[in-house]
Amino acid sequence: MSRALFIIDVQNDFTEGGALGVEGGAAVAAGITEYLAEHRDDYAVVVASRDWHDADNDNGGHFATDAAPDFVTTWPQHCMAGTPGAEYHPALDASQVDVHIRKGQGVPAYSIFEGTDDAGASITEVLTRHGVTDVDIVGIATDYCVRASALDALEHGQHVRVIRDLVAGVAAETSDAALAELGHAGAAIVDSAAASGTDEAAGA
Known part of the structure; x- marks a missing residue:
């Protein structure tokens, strides 16, 4: 087993004061750093995604231009x-991150599986290279990119x-609904105190 x-998407624009800042974003950033200080050895590879949109176009309709954003698709x-x-x-x-994924380059993108690393490799290729069978997910936003990434990971056969x-x-x-949906889809919803890199320590 490799995890x-x-x-x-732990980015400035998704944390307090950013263009789409969510409450608790900065605390999540700090919490992930603290978690990695204790649990880094549990992971064969640490992957971080970022939205990386084009500045000179609407990114396939992702940016609202002709009307107010609906905060669903625009x-x-x-x-x-x-x-x-x-x-x-x-x-x-970020020094703890092994692979940096950029997504949404000219197109809408929510899931980490829609991006590529600096060499153009997909996340599926990264997981295969490292023999990964299990994925833990943290970050922003629960009800959008975390949800989409977790659903895709399940679809790709990951625990x-x-x-x-x-x-x-x-x-x-919507965050509670997303976590409930992921639980029904087969993901385990756990607390960081229970996450020691073993399924035995995980509690739904």
């Missing part, structure tokens, strides 16, 4: 390539755990 950690400009908003939150220790105290969502109701 990976997915850190989803959004204000955020995480544009090379801007401070697209960078990792400073409380996240998935979502660490519920290391995710933050746009809204409590």
Whole structure:
């Protein structure tokens, strides 16, 4: 068994003060750093995703341009390539990340499986290379990119755990619904205190 950690979109624009900041985002960034200080050896590979949108177009309709954003399929400009908003939150220790995935380059993208690393490899290729069978997921936002990434990981045959105290969502109701959906789909919803890299320690 080989386990990976997915850190989803812990970026300045998704934390407090950002273009699409969520409450608790900065605390999640700091919490992931603390978690990795204790649990880094549990993981064969640590992968972090970032939205990395084009600055000169609407990214396939992802950015609202002609009307107000509906916050479902259209959004204000955020995480544009090379801007401070697209960078990792400073409380996240990015030195612990082995693979950096960029997604949403000119197109809408929510799941980490829609991105590529610096060499153009997909996350599926990364997981295969490291023999990963189990994935833990943390990050932002519970009800959007965390949800999409976890569902795709399940579809790709991974055993998935979502660490519920290391995710933050746009809204409590939709975040709770996302976690319930993921639990029904087969993911384990666990607390970081129970996550020791073994299934025996995980409690739904």
